[in-house]
Amino acid sequence: MGAIELEGLTKDYGPVLANDDVSFTVESGEVFGYLGPNGAGKTTTIRMLLGFLNPTAGTARVLGTDIRDRKALVEAKRRIGHLSDDQAFDEQATGAEILDLHAAVKGDERRAELLDLFEPPLDRRVRDYSSGNVQKLGLVTTFMHDPDLVILDEPTNGLDPLVKHQFAEFLRAERDRGVTVFLSSHILSEVRRLCDRVGIIREGRLVTVDPVDSLLRRTGKVVRLHSAEPIPVEFVDLDGVHDLETTVSDGRGVDPEAAFTECTFTFTGDINELLDRLPDHEMVDVSIEEAPLEDVFLRFYGGEGDV
Amino acid sequence: MFEFARYDAAKRVRGSVYLSVGISLLAAFAVWAYPSYSEAMDMEQLREAFPEPMIQAFNIQTMASLEGFLAVELYMFGWIILLGLYMAYSAASIVADDVDRGRMDTLLSMPVSRPRLAIERFAALGVPILMVNVVTPVVVLVSADLIGESLSAVDVIALHLLSIPYLFACAGIGLLASVLFDRASIAQRVALGVTFGIYLVESLLRGTEYEALGVIAPMRYFDPNEVLLDGTYDLVGAAVLLGMTAVLLVVSQVIFVRRDI
Numbered sequence: 001m002g003a004i005e006l007e008g009l010t011k012d013y014g015p016v017l018a019n020d021d022v023s024f025t026v027e028s029g030e031v032f033g034y035l036g037p038n039g040a041g042k043t044t045t046i047r048m049l050l051g052f053l054n055p056t057a058g059t060a061r062v063l064g065t066d067i068r069d070r071k072a073l074v075e076a077k078r079r080i081g082h083l084s085d086d087q088a089f090d091e092q093a094t095g096a097e098i099l100d101l102h103a104a105v106k107g108d109e110r111r112a113e114l115l116d117l118f119e120p121p122l123d124r125r126v127r128d129y130s131s132g133n134v135q136k137l138g139l140v141t142t143f144m145h146d147p148d149l150v151i152l153d154e155p156t157n158g159l160d161p162l163v164k165h166q167f168a169e170f171l172r173a174e175r176d177r178g179v180t181v182f183l184s185s186h187i188l189s190e191v192r193r194l195c196d197r198v199g200i201i202r203e204g205r206l207v208t209v210d211p212v213d214s215l216l217r218r219t220g221k222v223v224r225l226h227s228a229e230p231i232p233v234e235f236v237d238l239d240g241v242h243d244l245e246t247t248v249s250d251g252r253g254v255d256p257e258a259a260f261t262e263c264t265f266t267f268t269g270d271i272n273e274l275l276d277r278l279p280d281h282e283m284v285d286v287s288i289e290e291a292p293l294e295d296v297f298l299r300f301y302g303g304e305g306d307v
Numbered sequence: 308m309f310e311f312a313r314y315d316a317a318k319r320v321r322g323s324v325y326l327s328v329g330i331s332l333l334a335a336f337a338v339w340a341y342p343s344y345s346e347a348m349d350m351e352q353l354r355e356a357f358p359e360p361m362i363q364a365f366n367i368q369t370m371a372s373l374e375g376f377l378a379v380e381l382y383m384f385g386w387i388i389l390l391g392l393y394m395a396y397s398a399a400s401i402v403a404d405d406v407d408r409g410r411m412d413t414l415l416s417m418p419v420s421r422p423r424l425a426i427e428r429f430a431a432l433g434v435p436i437l438m439v440n441v442v443t444p445v446v447v448l449v450s451a452d453l454i455g456e457s458l459s460a461v462d463v464i465a466l467h468l469l470s471i472p473y474l475f476a477c478a479g480i481g482l483l484a485s486v487l488f489d490r491a492s493i494a495q496r497v498a499l500g501v502t503f504g505i506y507l508v509e510s511l512l513r514g515t516e517y518e519a520l521g522v523i524a525p526m527r528y529f530d531p532n533e534v535l536l537d538g539t540y541d542l543v544g545a546a547v548l549l550g551m552t553a554v555l556l557v558v559s560q561v562i563f564v565r566r567d568i
Contacts, residue, residue: 082416
């Protein structure tokens with residue numbers, strides 16, 4: 001049995017089909033990434049899984065509980081942790097008061113350990129919290145009752161790089177303890193760092209579910225080269241070069257079809273092959289970056305309405 | 308159980324103290340003002356001096372006794388209108404404010420059903436309702452004693468007891484608005500508008516052929532004049548108010564449970 005099983009989950013808002021017949025399974029003990037651009041329908045799926053929204057059609061099971069069974073879902077939440085994408089607490093209360101309420105309702109076996117790790121300012125009122133501190137307090141409330149399944153909606157929102165790193169290590173340790181993690185993100189690099197498998201959603205439809213390795217092979221890098229002297233275009237005649245754009249700085253008297261001083265392309269080939277060629281030319285600047293998620297979608301899943 | 312009721316009740320203590328102090332000042336002022344009014348003028352003439360709609364709206368029966376004067380100045384105005392509106396307004400934020408500010412997801416991530424959450428938080432309104440009804444009668448009775456007027460302590464206490472179901476019924480109107488609207492500011496305005504609207508319907512249509520419309524108004528079932536002037540306690544009215552509260556709670560629950568958040 002999967003920890004989360006979606007069967008044709010659909011949410012129709014009339015003008016917008018926020019989730020369109022979404023089906024996939026999150027296996028027990030894995031870290032599953034739910035990846036998609038903002039507005040793709042990730043939060044809608046998560047809010048249906050937790051019973052906040054009623055599905056228009058289809059259903060899902062969370063830890064074996066049908067989400068349409070309200071009473072059973074409330075009970076199942078004793079074993080579920082949830083971090084919302086817009087985590088908010090009673091602003092008049094202090095962090096400690098919030099944790100006391102959560103502890104009274106669902107338990108707090110791991111409170112001390114989590115506070116050591118994330119350190120939200122407990123004596124301050126939530127009103128005076130930064131967004132990063134709200135997120136830290138949210139991480140404590142999500143994990144404090146030692147859940148079997150955690151559902152995290154954009155969990156690294158607002159965290160500074162150091163805490164992000166701590167969080168990534170923490171999440172891996174949780175997985176090793178057998179906790180199932182379902183996390184949504186619009187950042188590809190985050191998902192690749194944290195997840196075993198990835199489901200991609202776009203415009204409410206599930207596009208693919210892949211192990212993270214095979215996804216990475218398909219997504220490619222954005223490469224930008226800026227050379228001191230014109231380079232013949234044959235330089236970039238490599239397997240795996242897409243969307244090549246070249247320019248020549250003015251006054252060189254060089255045919256822009258034949259050579260370039262600046263070029264940009266997406267590269268899905270062997271990075272070593274590209275690096276081998278670089279020493280032959282004097283470079284002003286070189287960057288190799290993660291492809292933006294939207295480009296990934298356009299490349300592999302077609303354009304508008306063409307998924 | 309009752310974690311949310313306890314949490315909300317603790318949060319409401321401070322506001323309830325301010326409310327009780329404010330209403331107590333109003334009460335003390337009303338009692339203190341009575342002798343100078345009654346010495347300066349004929350209070351029956353004062354009553355006649357009010358325009359008819361106002362006599363109707365405030366259900367002014369007599370102002371020629373401290374009981375009648377308080378029924379109008381303190382209880383019609385302070386309890387039926389002011390506190391009734393305040394309770395409707397407060398209850399209107401119970402659900403809508405958390406939905407509005409994105410806190411409802413955090414609350415409902417916990418193992419708690421929506422009905423339990425709403426009922427417990429509704430019950431926490433008992434803190435201001437009880438506090439104001441414990442403090443004010445003491446102030447009223449002590450101030451009456453200080454100006455040398457006698458008031459029936461039993462009647463005053465009975466009046467405050469009977470006002471409790473009334474105030475919960477007004478809060479029920481607020482809760483219903485709270486589950487119907489996602490934005491707290493709209494829910495609060497609707498709760499205020501509806502509560503005041505049915506108060507007007509009940510008081511201005513009394514004695515006309517449309518009087519029956521007031522049957523849904525909580526104000527019909529709680530009459531300070533009756534208690535203070537006649538010493539009669541409308542227990543059936545109190546039961547109707549409790550029933551009305553229960554119906555408003557059930558309807559609010561049904562709507563809250565089924566809706567998307």
